[in-house]
Amino acid sequence: MILEAAQLSKWYGPVIGVNNLSFTIGPGVTGFLGPNGAGKSTLLKLMTGQLRPSKGTVRIDSRPVWNNPGINTHLGYCPEQDAFWRFLTGWEFVHGLTRMYGFAESEACERARSAIQTVDMEAHAARRIGGYSKGMRQRIKLAQAIAHDPDVLFLDEPLNGMDPVGRRETIRLIRGMGRSGKTVVVSSHILHEVEEMTDTILLINHGRQLAHGNIFEIRELIDTHPLKVTIRCDRVNVLTSKLMEFDDVLSVEFDREKGQLTVETNRPGEFHKRLPRIVLDHDIRIHSLWSPDENLEAVFDYLVR
Amino acid sequence: MTFLIRFFIRIQLKSRRLAATALLGLFPVAVCLLLILIRSVLENHDVSIHRLYPQVSFFLYLHFLLPILAVFVGSGIVGDEAGEQTLSYLTSRPIPKWKWYLAKFLAQLMILGVVLLISLLLSYTLLHIPGGIRGWLEDLPNLATSLGVLALGLAAYLSLFSLFGAAFRKPVPSALLFTFGWENLVAYFPGNAKLLTLVHYLHSLFPTFFRARAQGILGMLPFEFRLAGEWTALIVLILITAGCLAGGAAILTLREYRLDRD
Numbered sequence: 001m002i003l004e005a006a007q008l009s010k011w012y013g014p015v016i017g018v019n020n021l022s023f024t025i026g027p028g029v030t031g032f033l034g035p036n037g038a039g040k041s042t043l044l045k046l047m048t049g050q051l052r053p054s055k056g057t058v059r060i061d062s063r064p065v066w067n068n069p070g071i072n073t074h075l076g077y078c079p080e081q082d083a084f085w086r087f088l089t090g091w092e093f094v095h096g097l098t099r100m101y102g103f104a105e106s107e108a109c110e111r112a113r114s115a116i117q118t119v120d121m122e123a124h125a126a127r128r129i130g131g132y133s134k135g136m137r138q139r140i141k142l143a144q145a146i147a148h149d150p151d152v153l154f155l156d157e158p159l160n161g162m163d164p165v166g167r168r169e170t171i172r173l174i175r176g177m178g179r180s181g182k183t184v185v186v187s188s189h190i191l192h193e194v195e196e197m198t199d200t201i202l203l204i205n206h207g208r209q210l211a212h213g214n215i216f217e218i219r220e221l222i223d224t225h226p227l228k229v230t231i232r233c234d235r236v237n238v239l240t241s242k243l244m245e246f247d248d249v250l251s252v253e254f255d256r257e258k259g260q261l262t263v264e265t266n267r268p269g270e271f272h273k274r275l276p277r278i279v280l281d282h283d284i285r286i287h288s289l290w291s292p293d294e295n296l297e298a299v300f301d302y303l304v305r
Numbered sequence: 306m307t308f309l310i311r312f313f314i315r316i317q318l319k320s321r322r323l324a325a326t327a328l329l330g331l332f333p334v335a336v337c338l339l340l341i342l343i344r345s346v347l348e349n350h351d352v353s354i355h356r357l358y359p360q361v362s363f364f365l366y367l368h369f370l371l372p373i374l375a376v377f378v379g380s381g382i383v384g385d386e387a388g389e390q391t392l393s394y395l396t397s398r399p400i401p402k403w404k405w406y407l408a409k410f411l412a413q414l415m416i417l418g419v420v421l422l423i424s425l426l427l428s429y430t431l432l433h434i435p436g437g438i439r440g441w442l443e444d445l446p447n448l449a450t451s452l453g454v455l456a457l458g459l460a461a462y463l464s465l466f467s468l469f470g471a472a473f474r475k476p477v478p479s480a481l482l483f484t485f486g487w488e489n490l491v492a493y494f495p496g497n498a499k500l501l502t503l504v505h506y507l508h509s510l511f512p513t514f515f516r517a518r519a520q521g522i523l524g525m526l527p528f529e530f531r532l533a534g535e536w537t538a539l540i541v542l543i544l545i546t547a548g549c550l551a552g553g554a555a556i557l558t559l560r561e562y563r564l565d566r567d
Binding site for chain 2: 101
């Protein structure tokens with residue numbers, strides 16, 4: 001399913017929640033990334049029909065979402081807030097909310113059971129939610145969002161409060177859903193979390209869209225921003241001297257003991273094209289090559305600045 | 306719809322509010338118990354305690370328990386879901402908002418109806434203990450009348466305060482002001498202002514009880530106090546209930562509820 005936002009704005013009196021966002025999201029996992037207060041949750045609420053746009057539209061497969069409960073059949077939503085009917089058991093919570101999709105009792109039971117199993121909460125399903133840990137509450141909240149097998153899944157900070165095992169399992173689940181052709185939108189302010197789930201991001205800050213697309217493509221767009229590349233190889237001195245001959249190389253730091261050098265270039269594309277030739281011509285053996293700037297943190301820092 | 310009603314009944318039955326509701330429901334019963342004790346002290350004065358039933362049902366139930374339960378429960382039909390932020394679970398399901406609003410209203414109506422029924426039966430029985438089983442049976446028409454009027458009043462008040470809950474961010478103060486301010490004040494005004502109260506129509510369905518309780522006040526009024534016809538009162542109360550439910554559902558559908566803001 002295709003999600004479309006067109007000139008989408010939401011303001012609360014004088015306060016802007018999101019400002020003139022336009023994007024299209026297709027199947028796979030997309031991360032909404034931004035610091036706290038950036039407008040991610042507002043955007044998710046607009047996309048799930050919880051809020052009415054002040055301006056612009058949100059459509060899912062060309063159908064508007066505001067005041068259109070029929071479309072919710074295809075959507076799953078895991079809200080950010082730690083809100084529950086706390087005196088219900090985990091089972092009553094997931095089963096009750098699954099029944100609201102119109103499933104017959106037996107099917108709702110089967111789906112609720114399967115969802116609870118998926119988030120590894122079978123052992124605790126008979127207990128009251130009020131007695132759950134934060135991580136357990138996150139998981140049971142996730143179960144209610146996936147029980148009806150939605151085509152589009154919106155997850156607002158789904159890893160909050162989860163233990164490392166829970167995080168790993170949830171990330172695996174989200175990636176699996178993306179791979180199976182579902183449209184999954186995950187919001188987070190923690191960069192490495194998003195990075196583990198997807199390469200496709202929508203970067204927002206102060207309600208504005210900073211970038212949208214593949215993390216590496218976004219990095220390429222920032223071609224005037226210097227890129228650092230760290231290389232571990234066996235002939236550090238030779239490689240250093242060869243690289244210094246090019247005017248796009250701004251600096252080279254090398255550490256002979258580690259057999260490693262870090263190059264800073266302001267034309268990353270040219271640098272990457274040139275490097276294999278140098279390595280082959282001078283018989284240099286490269287053990288590893290990575291860019292500390294090519295992760296989300298660096299891109300985010302640069303774009304927000 | 307049946308499932309939604311059952312879902313909300315389950316939530317209410319498990320909530321702490323039910324205990325508070327039951328405790329409130331026991332208050333008139335405790336007052337009746339006190340009256341029985343007082344009667345035992347005043348044995349020689351030949352007090353026919355069962356004659357107090359109209360006053361008890363009128364004052365303690367119609368004017369106290371019914372509105373106070375309706376204020377706190379009715380305003381929470383939407384208010385609780387918004388306040389506890391569970392509204393997002395309901396609004397992200399493929400069910401129209403009016404449907405779960407109505408289901409929750411009916412669930413609350415049933416629960417409060419049972420609380421009122423048990424409480425009124427207990428009070429009635431306590432007040433008729435001195436008269437024995439015969440006295441208990443003889444006065445049953447009065448019990449049936451008061452039960453019917455209270456059921457109608459409950460539906461009307463509950464729908465009105467659920468409308469308050471859908472419309473206002475903090476509905477309880479305005480609901481309390483309406484119930485214990487406007488209603489009590491205007492119901493005894495001359496002219497047509499009393500037509501804008503619910504108690505006027507409930508009084509009209511309770512003519513004997515109303516006159517028994519309000520005789521002193523009515524005698525002091527410098528004008529003739531008129532009640533509405535019973536059928537008129539019945540129809541108006543049903544219309545008010547339906548209108549408030551429709552209004553509440555419309556507000557819920559059109560209004561956006563900001564659970565938080567990031």
